[in-house]
């Protein structure tokens with residue numbers, strides 16, 4: 705399991721890395737790590753943090769136990785951070801899940817669904833949810849088109865892959881493309897089928913102050 709937590713959190717505007725922002729008294733990284741551990745699916749975890757971030761390092765290391773947690777420094781892009789995480793995992797791990805620390809309230813069942821689908825023979829699995837809004841492609845302030853909403857899904861993490869496939873995809877030249885926003889995009893480019901499982905609305909990515917307010921409310925409601 706790789707948890708990427710090396711983003712700057714600029715859009716959240718707290719002036720600290722997003723994974724260090726508190727939600728109900730715990731950092732977003734701690735909440736993510738706790739839900740991974742609660743799912744019981746991880747044999748080892750690589751947590752990717754901003755270089756030199758001692759706060760996040762100690763958060764991650766404090767949760768290392770029966771499931772070892774290794775901490776490594778991230779890259780300039782999400783894909784670079786994922787690569788650093790993959791490199792920190794044992795070479796013999798058969799499958800790898802990649803999870804955004806920013807999806808701090810992802811229910812443990814989502815991890816289990818991804819792993820079950822991998823165990824059933826899929827090589828690449830992503831959790832998805834329906835899209836509520838009508839989505840348009842726009843260029844220069846002008847609408848180009850409206851894709852059929854029934855065929856659209858919003859994509860979450862954890863995304864799961866057979867380890868060889870993910871390592872090869874990240875070793876390829878396409879992995880440096882700044883337009884790569886998730887790991888599945890790299891696999892789609894190889895022609896290997898990427899299959900979907902049901903995500904969960906609670907697995908939303910904490911990106912804006914509004915998202916953080918929602919996360920705080922959910923945590924308060926659950927009393928956790």
Ligand code: C5P
Pocket residue numbers: 708709710711712722723752778779780781782783785786803804805806807909911
């Ligand atoms: O920027 P974005 O919202 O796509 O980030 C998704 C996840 O990737 C976050 O958990 C963030 O911490 C992580 N990330 C990273 N290294 C980067 C950029 C983003 O680990 N350079």
